[in-house]
Amino acid sequence: MRRREFLSLAAASLATPALNISRAWAAEPGAPLLIPEVMDIAPGAGNALDARRGTRDFIAGAASETWGYSQEYLGPLLRFRRGRIANISVTNRLDEPITAHWHGMHVPGYLDGGPQLAFGPGETWAPELPIDHPAATLFYHSHIHGRTGPQVYRGLAGMIIIDDPGIKDPLPHDYGVNDFPLIVQDRRFDRSGRMIYGLGMMDRMHGFRGDQILVNGVVRPKLTVPAGLVRLRILNASNARVYDFRFTDGRQFHQVASDGGLLDRPLAMASLQLDGAERAEIVVDFSDRSPVSLVSRDIRMGGMMNGGMMGDWGGSMMMGDRGMMGDRGRMGDRGMMGMGGNSGTPLEIMSFDVGEASPAGPTRLPTSLPSDAPALGDPVRRRDFTLNMHTRGMMRGGMMGGDGQMMGINGEPYVMDRIDETIRAGETELWRINTDMMMRHTFHVHGTSFRVVRQNGRPVDSARIGWKDVVRVQGPTEILLRFDKLASEETPFMYHCHILEHEDVGMMGQFTVT
Ligand code: C2O
Ligand code: CU
Ligand code: CU
16 A cells, blocks of 8 residues: 555544534433442353344433443343352343454353354344352453444443452442443544534544543533542443543552452552443542542554554654553654644543441552462464555555445454364464554453563553553564463454454454363
């Protein structure tokens, strides 16, 4: 692809109409945060999810058409207990095939809910899930090949909490009282206030970005928290947007868990960056009783057009020792500046009011946490993956057009009946992931969690990153992983970019574990 094509694409996407109407209602104070109902997944019957249509007035007076699992939009909070078998049945009451993927959960391929496990209108999928995963905050969502972006956008997504009866949770854990799920998504609305999903050139290239932020399906909500320690389980369930969360008063908070479970110890920080599908649990001290807002800087996605070719931040590509967090997001901002992008104003995510102190719950953070990630040892094999912004498929199908497979991994767009890798269970491997065209992506692996060991040439302190299943990739990234769950050719595991618009056009591969 030539430089001129890229630049004209950029010009086209900058002409995308600004959403004037949204400015008007964006100024109104937030509605109360909705707290998803809990579905306690116990053995035996009764755990039924219905994927169905609904409507939701995200903006007063404008009904948007939505989808949800047993709700009008999103799904209930699924609560699983480690060591149990969970029976759950999902019925498709929509008019196209869907799946239910338990993102991050360690289950064998035939239970994973990947693209091969699609079920059509009127059909029910009823897996029996052996819960063999440390205490963690996970994600569930539909995973239909080619349509994951629009289906998740409509609402086929939710949060999972895994409880481990074998540990004593030293953190706030009274759901809806001092322990809150925050499912963060960005959405776009048309002039009448209805939610829309349409992909302009920039969306196709960088993934969809909306200009309004929803938490648990409410635009910029307000939450009243007790005066004291509060746990927030943050899931970036956006199709592509990266957040850099911080509080308006700059207060410190502690991260206590990442994707796959608890960290070794609470980690103090003032900002937290999450790419798509990443999770973080944080504990915030509200005992000073001052109201505060959670905001995010507007992080751009980098890429040749934004940075490399414009030449204003080439050197900063190599920054980011911390890998997952810290201030490396700054590079993305600078990328868009040259293109006239707006990156200065923080986006408001939600606001907090502080009520009475809660009668129960810990008043101090522990110095260490009962984290439970295995030691992986030394790798016996290495594999290399390059995330490609264009492949031969794209050349055939033409620039970004149509629904064809254009992006890929290692030069090939995803093909459902091709197995890309065969992996032996129980063997630790080192995977090296890189990108072409300096674009920022993520890399997600099904069936296990991993350690991030090096990013952009620097070692990563894994105690600070924790046990992951998604990692940001913008330069060489090395992860250490081992698979204990099996996956066959019929129901393989996936690895893919979790920018859903990239995954949908082929930035995905699949593998067996035998
Ligand atoms: Cu969140 Cu392959 O998925
Ligand atoms: Cu997944
Ligand atoms: Cu990507």
